[in-house]
Amino acid sequence: MQYSRSLLMILYLLKVIIMLIRRKEFLQIGSLATASMMMPRFLKAFESNALVPPGNKVVVVLQLSGGNDGLNTVIPVRNDIYYKLRPALGIKMDKAATLTDEVSLHPALAAFKSLYDDGNLAILNNVGYPNPDRSHFRSMDIWHSASKSNEYWNTGWIGRYLDAQCSGCDKPTQALEVDNVLSLALKGETANAIAVKDPRRLYGTSNEKFFKEVMKNHGPTHHDEEPVEYLYKTMAQTLSSADYIFKQSRLHPTGTTYPNTDLGNGFKTIASLIYSDINTKVYYISLGSFDTHVGQEAQQERLFTQMNDAVKAFTDDLKKNGRMNDVLLFTFSEFGRRVAQNASNGTDHGTANNMFLISGGLKQKGILNAMPNLADLSDGDLKYNIDFKDVYATVLKNWLNADADNILGGHYNTLDFV
Amino acid sequence: MEVSNQLKNQHLMWRAGFGPSVEQLRDLPKYKPEKYYKALVKASAKEPQYINVASDRLIDLYEQQQGTGKRKTLDETQRREINRMQQAAVKDLNLYWLKEMVTSPAQLREKMAFFWHGHFASRNGNIFYNQLLLHVFRKYGLSDFGTLLKQVSRSASMLYFLNNQQNRKSRPNENFAREVMELFTLGRGNYTEKDIKEAARAFTGWTANSKGEFVFRENFHDNGEKTVLDKTGNFNGEDVLDIILENKQTAKFITQKLYTFFVNDKRDDTIVNTLAEQFYNSKYNISALMETIFTSNWFYDLKNIGAKIKSPIELLAGIQRMIPMKLENDAALFNMQKILGQQLLYPPNVAGWPGGRSWIDSSTLMMRLRIPQMFNDKDELNVAPKQDDDVMMGRRTDGTAAVPEKVRAARKIYGAVAAKIDWSGNINQYEKIKKEQLLGVIKNNLLQADSPNIQQVVSKNIDASSREAYIKSAIVQLMSTPEYQMC
Numbered sequence: 001m002q003y004s005r006s007l008l009m010i011l012y013l014l015k016v017i018i019m020l021i022r023r024k025e026f027l028q029i030g031s032l033a034t035a036s037m038m039m040p041r042f043l044k045a046f047e048s049n050a051l052v053p054p055g056n057k058v059v060v061v062l063q064l065s066g067g068n069d070g071l072n073t074v075i076p077v078r079n080d081i082y083y084k085l086r087p088a089l090g091i092k093m094d095k096a097a098t099l100t101d102e103v104s105l106h107p108a109l110a111a112f113k114s115l116y117d118d119g120n121l122a123i124l125n126n127v128g129y130p131n132p133d134r135s136h137f138r139s140m141d142i143w144h145s146a147s148k149s150n151e152y153w154n155t156g157w158i159g160r161y162l163d164a165q166c167s168g169c170d171k172p173t174q175a176l177e178v179d180n181v182l183s184l185a186l187k188g189e190t191a192n193a194i195a196v197k198d199p200r201r202l203y204g205t206s207n208e209k210f211f212k213e214v215m216k217n218h219g220p221t222h223h224d225e226e227p228v229e230y231l232y233k234t235m236a237q238t239l240s241s242a243d244y245i246f247k248q249s250r251l252h253p254t255g256t257t258y259p260n261t262d263l264g265n266g267f268k269t270i271a272s273l274i275y276s277d278i279n280t281k282v283y284y285i286s287l288g289s290f291d292t293h294v295g296q297e298a299q300q301e302r303l304f305t306q307m308n309d310a311v312k313a314f315t316d317d318l319k320k321n322g323r324m325n326d327v328l329l330f331t332f333s334e335f336g337r338r339v340a341q342n343a344s345n346g347t348d349h350g351t352a353n354n355m356f357l358i359s360g361g362l363k364q365k366g367i368l369n370a371m372p373n374l375a376d377l378s379d380g381d382l383k384y385n386i387d388f389k390d391v392y393a394t395v396l397k398n399w400l401n402a403d404a405d406n407i408l409g410g411h412y413n414t415l416d417f418v
Numbered sequence: 419m420e421v422s423n424q425l426k427n428q429h430l431m432w433r434a435g436f437g438p439s440v441e442q443l444r445d446l447p448k449y450k451p452e453k454y455y456k457a458l459v460k461a462s463a464k465e466p467q468y469i470n471v472a473s474d475r476l477i478d479l480y481e482q483q484q485g486t487g488k489r490k491t492l493d494e495t496q497r498r499e500i501n502r503m504q505q506a507a508v509k510d511l512n513l514y515w516l517k518e519m520v521t522s523p524a525q526l527r528e529k530m531a532f533f534w535h536g537h538f539a540s541r542n543g544n545i546f547y548n549q550l551l552l553h554v555f556r557k558y559g560l561s562d563f564g565t566l567l568k569q570v571s572r573s574a575s576m577l578y579f580l581n582n583q584q585n586r587k588s589r590p591n592e593n594f595a596r597e598v599m600e601l602f603t604l605g606r607g608n609y610t611e612k613d614i615k616e617a618a619r620a621f622t623g624w625t626a627n628s629k630g631e632f633v634f635r636e637n638f639h640d641n642g643e644k645t646v647l648d649k650t651g652n653f654n655g656e657d658v659l660d661i662i663l664e665n666k667q668t669a670k671f672i673t674q675k676l677y678t679f680f681v682n683d684k685r686d687d688t689i690v691n692t693l694a695e696q697f698y699n700s701k702y703n704i705s706a707l708m709e710t711i712f713t714s715n716w717f718y719d720l721k722n723i724g725a726k727i728k729s730p731i732e733l734l735a736g737i738q739r740m741i742p743m744k745l746e747n748d749a750a751l752f753n754m755q756k757i758l759g760q761q762l763l764y765p766p767n768v769a770g771w772p773g774g775r776s777w778i779d780s781s782t783l784m785m786r787l788r789i790p791q792m793f794n795d796k797d798e799l800n801v802a803p804k805q806d807d808d809v810m811m812g813r814r815t816d817g818t819a820a821v822p823e824k825v826r827a828a829r830k831i832y833g834a835v836a837a838k839i840d841w842s843g844n845i846n847q848y849e850k851i852k853k854e855q856l857l858g859v860i861k862n863n864l865l866q867a868d869s870p871n872i873q874q875v876v877s878k879n880i881d882a883s884s885r886e887a888y889i890k891s892a893i894v895q896l897m898s899t900p901e902y903q904m905c
Contacts (some may be wrong), residue, residue: 039839065804095521110714111474137766137767138767141767142765150596152767152769157607179804180757180781180802180803181757181759181781181782181801181803181804182779182780182781182782183804187776187779190777192779192780193779194648194780194781195779195780195781201800202784205784205788206784209879210789210875210879210895210898213875213878213879214872214899214900217871217872217875218867218869218871226685226724226867227726227727227867227904228724228867228900228901228903228904229723229899230727230775230778230868231727231778231783231903231904232900234778234779234780234783235787235900238781238783238784241780286804346445374753
């Protein structure tokens with residue numbers, strides 16, 4: 001009895017000391033600190049094994065670039081039409097990862113099957129939009145901007161989410177792209193997200209003596225109307241953000257081993273940031289190219305292996321740290337591919353596609369809607385029956401508590417998966 | 419405050435060209451801008467030489483593919499080879515044209531071509547179509563807008579990009595008609611959907627052959643009566659373009675775009691409307707319009723000087739004009755364009771590049787600031803651009819072999835840019851300048867937007883080990899500032 005009491009005393013004192021030291025980091029939390037984060041950390045440490053504060057829902061968007069072939073991802077293993085139109089490419093049931101009697105996953109996605117079995121995976125079929133465009137850059141722009149297919153918008157849906165979160169803030173880090181170049185999806189009207197592939201490298205670059213001095217010498221804000229001021233504002237935000245991101249990435253770096261691929265390392269960075277106090281709510285990362293006009297089997301298998309291993313490491317990591325319920329990971333591609341295979345053992349650009357939704361906090365799990373109707377095609381292509389903007393609306397409204405209508409420039413239905 | 423001739427002429431060079439070259443620095447203070455402009459016009463007067471980067475082998479294979487050559491059909495390997503050569507050739511054309519922008523004395527001509535190539539935005543995987551369209555921009559960029567519009571509308575590149583070869587009487591495709599009205603001439607909101615449908619009917623039959631020549635396919639053409647923009651008749655495509663040109667809104671829309679590109683992102687509508695009247699009344703004479711713009715007093719107002727953010731191409735070309743260099747591998751320039759968000763011949767979509775502040779985000783800004791050091795071999799291009807599937811897979815519906823590239827290789831690590839800079843021009847230029855004045859003089863030659871503290875920062879970090887080192891480090895540092903991004 002006495003022994004455990006003095007142990008508690010020591011722990012208590014330790015926590016107080018840690019709290020005092022950590023106060024500086026606590027103050028780094030952005031404006032969106034939730035109620036649970038205001039609670040002193042030493043108290044929360046008693047609640048669970050992890051030293052990491054729970055709460056704070058985040059979204060991770062995994063973009064499959066190039067038009068992933070959905071039919072060989074979520075496979076209709078009892079559909080004759082599928083095998084008839086894909087004599088060589090069709091994946092047989094005994095090779096695939098079984099989900100149900102009728103549906104299997106691509107053989108390289110074993111971890112996705114596990115997530116399905118654990119109730120952490122949902123699949124949305126036939127996601128697309130009216131008057132689909134089959135050009136990569138056009139369709140990707142449409143998915144990024146959430147525009148209609150005949151509109152050209154210069155901002156992205158996550159960028160506009162950032163506008164709302166970051167009005168006048170000095171560090172637009174509420175959305176982060178794990179890449180070197182910023183996608184349209186994360187460009188807003190007034191704010192742009194930060195693209196950072198390697199927090200250490202961005203920190204190094206932005207801390208170069210010359211740039212720091214240029215910033216310092218510029219002084220506080222000048223007349224905002226002068227065009228060069230926009231560059232200084234961006235530079236100031238970049239330097240602050242680079243600092244903030246790097247320091248946060250070192251707060252509670254994950255101890256889990258991730259595959260040494262671009263995607264693996266990207267997810268590792270994301271996990272480390274999730275465990276920190278950073279104010280980031282949306283992470284964005286890409287994998288590609290899935291543009292399998294020729295020799296689809298090898299290319300899709302290679303990429304899916306990367307995706308499977310990276311997502312497995314990520315979700316295992318999150319589960320270990322009790323954060324699986326706080327994270328919603330979803331995949332998308334700018335279009336699916338045609339039902340019939342082509343003459344080069346590949347497939348050509350198509351239309352509607354499926355999306356994976358992964359979280360411990362799903363309200364609906366498993367296969368959420370009917371598989372594509374291969375007897376009712378549009379000129380050889382799948383017909384969509386869920387507008388992707390409904391998916392965005394659901395994520396924005398139900399997961400991020402944001403004003404979806406404003407961000408998407410219109411009202412869309414919310415679904416019930418979260 | 420009196421704006422010096424030097425500043426005015428620098429302003430003129432950044433807007434009517436790609437920035438002053440180091441050789442031009444001597445002349446800039448000597449002439450009034452009107453005179454300097456006359457020299458620019460003269461240097462652009464000759465008809466441009468057609469640029470061809472396609473190798474004989476590619477030309478030969480391409481002709482075989484189209485069945486116009488001697489030998490018969492091609493096998494899979496050959497078709498893949500053609501596709502790869504086509505992709506490589508378009509890249510070569512990009513780098514060739516960029517080099518023209520750097521070295522050509524016909525700065526005005528190349529700058530106008532650069533503007534039109536962003537206005538009439540088109541993408542194509544076929545090198546021959548690209549070369550033909552580029553020549554249209556360079557040849558007709560200073561002529562009259564009517565001629566330019568018609569040449570572009572009949573180009574293989576544009577017809578295929580906007581799917582007009584699929585536009586026929588039985589199954590009209592409206593894309594071409596829509597973009598011509600919305601983006602190339604009248605602007606959004608100045609026509610109806612009905613106008614588009616009817617105009618599309620007029621453009622039926624407008625196609626191009628594999629040589630890139632315009633071909634009118636009579637049997638695709640809908641020769642019924644049409645009503646476009648309140649005019650009725652049995653119109654063909656040419657008629658519709660004439661109707662569009664008769665509409666003053668076209669002059670207004672084009673003038674607005676020219677103003678925001680060449681003068682200031684913030685439009686002065688009084689000036690624009692006057693210019694538009696002039697443009698329309700002169701039957702869309704482009705060189706007369708540009709002369710008015712570049713020789714008017716308001717153009718040299720302080721509020722217009724240093725007011726625009728340089729586009730990636732203006733930045734890259736401008737740097738090379740001031741510090742001439744030889745690159746071991748031109749591919750670095752191609753990757754830089756990609757990373758900065760603008761590649762010649764690869765507009766993001768038919769609306770072109772929005773420009774202005776959209777050039778700047780945290781990544782592109784840091785990259786811009788680091789580029790001079792990369793050229794100077796003190797930094798590495800350790801950033802990989804995003805992939806571009808449309809180009810990589812070579813998928814066009816234009817008749818070129820629909821055979822894609824082999825599976826993508828693992829990501830390369832980008833290293834040193836390996837540029838050899840020729841500093842002699844700059845060393846000579848500043849020969850007679852006293853040490854104390856050197857930094858100030860260099861700064862005035864390089865920056866159109868000034869910050870009172872920039873000179874201070876540069877002088878603190880300068881390499882004073884020798885006069886040469888001083889000049890070099892001054893130039894590289896000044897180019898590494900936010901101020902240098904403005905022109």
